[in-house]
Amino acid sequence: MLNGSGTFDAIAARRTFGDEVLERFPFDAFVSKTITLAPRQGNPPPRLWETPAGLINSIGLPNKGLEGFLSTDLPELAELPVPLVVSVMGFSHDELAQLVAGVGERDEVAMIELNVSCPNVETGLVMGADPAEAARAVELTRPLTEKPLIVKLTPNASEPQAVAAAAEAAGAEAVSLINTLKGMALHPRTRSPWLGGGSGGVSGPAVRAIALEQVYTVARAVEIAVIGMGGIQTGRHAADFIEAGARAIAVGTESFRDPAAGTRIADELAVISASERGISESPTPPAGARAQT
Numbered sequence: 219m220l221n222g223s224g225t226f227d228a229i230a231a232r233r234t235f236g237d238e239v240l241e242r243f244p245f246d247a248f249v250s251k252t253i254t255l256a257p258r259q260g261n262p263p264p265r266l267w268e269t270p271a272g273l274i275n276s277i278g279l280p281n282k283g284l285e286g287f288l289s290t291d292l293p294e295l296a297e298l299p300v301p302l303v304v305s306v307m308g309f310s311h312d313e314l315a316q317l318v319a320g321v322g323e324r325d326e327v328a329m330i331e332l333n334v335s336c337p338n339v340e341t342g343l344v345m346g347a348d349p350a351e352a353a354r355a356v357e358l359t360r361p362l363t364e365k366p367l368i369v370k371l372t373p374n375a376s377e378p379q380a381v382a383a384a385a386e387a388a389g390a391e392a393v394s395l396i397n398t399l400k401g402m403a404l405h406p407r408t409r410s411p412w413l414g415g416g417s418g419g420v421s422g423p424a425v426r427a428i429a430l431e432q433v434y435t436v437a438r439a440v441e442i443a444v445i446g447m448g449g450i451q452t453g454r455h456a457a458d459f460i461e462a463g464a465r466a467i468a469v470g471t472e473s474f475r476d477p478a479a480g481t482r483i484a485d486e487l488a489v490i491s492a493s494e495r496g497i498s499e500s501p502t503p504p505a506g507a508r509a510q511t
């Protein structure tokens with residue numbers, strides 16, 4: 219059970235709730251929010267729009283940049299009780315290489331996730347939407363670190379399974395999916411785009427059926443591990459993703475509604491798995507699990 223990158227701020231949570239967050243940490247591994255080589259302010263507000271079944275976000279990757287992350291955030295994230303995955307995004311191959319080399323030499327980091335949902339400024343192609351671009355990104359970074367590389371796939375690709383297969387052939391150890399789908403909302407009065415960034419990414423229950431289909435298809439195209447996410451809110455949803463072929467799952471938008479969602483969903487999943495194996499560990503499943511199955 220992981221978090222979706224950018225959806226759980228472990229440093230702010232610890233600052234707010236204290237060390238109890240570490241004692242009852244909701245995930246088995248923690249994925250940092252995506253960092254870039256240079257610091258970024260992110261997009262102008264407003265950055266969120268609530269849809270009937272999810273969110274559109276246009277956060278724009280605000281972060282301290284590689285140097286700021288290594289000096290300020292990494293020491294705090296290293297105190298988490300679980301392995302750390304650092305998510306990186308480069309706008310060129312050179313940027314990506316510097317990020318992977320810089321993060322990869324740190325012992326505190328267990329794995330690196332390549333967020334390839336952005337255009338390569340050299341080719342104009344979104345790295346994760348094109349199999350050859352994705353392969354190139356992995357080929358370039360694979361020799362720079364011994365840490366496992368996860369490629370975070372974008373659903374805004376015509377054939378995510380082809381991108382996944384290209385990432386696998388180039389040496390990635392895992393793929394994670396889905397990232398957000400493109401979406402937008404108009405201001406109710408002015409009728410111009412609501413989000414400061416113009417458009418944004420849709421997440422939450424609205425995308426779950428799409429995510430499940432993509433996980434199912436990708437899991438049949440590769441042998442490496444698939445980390446499934448997209449609208450998971452309950453143990454039943456998590457069980458569906460595992461049945462579809464995910465070897466691990468991640469929770470994103472649901473953590474905004476329920477910061478302990480990771481723990482709750484894992485508990486619900488354990489009850490479901492036990493009952494499906496015919497083992498009655500708990501004759502009466504927790505009320506939450508019952509209502510949601």
Ligand SMILES: Cc1cc2nc3c(=O)[nH]c(=O)nc-3n(C[C@H](O)[C@H](O)[C@H](O)COP(=O)(O)O)c2cc1C
Pocket residue numbers: 221222223224225251252273275277279305333370395396397398420421422423425447448449450468469470471472
């Ligand atoms: C507010 C917000 C910020 C996000 N930031 C990132 C990010 O920095 N890097 C990334 O790879 N994905 C990011 N995502 C995408 C999530 O990690 C996840 O792939 C997506 O939201 C689908 O899962 P969910 O429906 O459970 O949220 C973000 C999503 C949201 C809602």
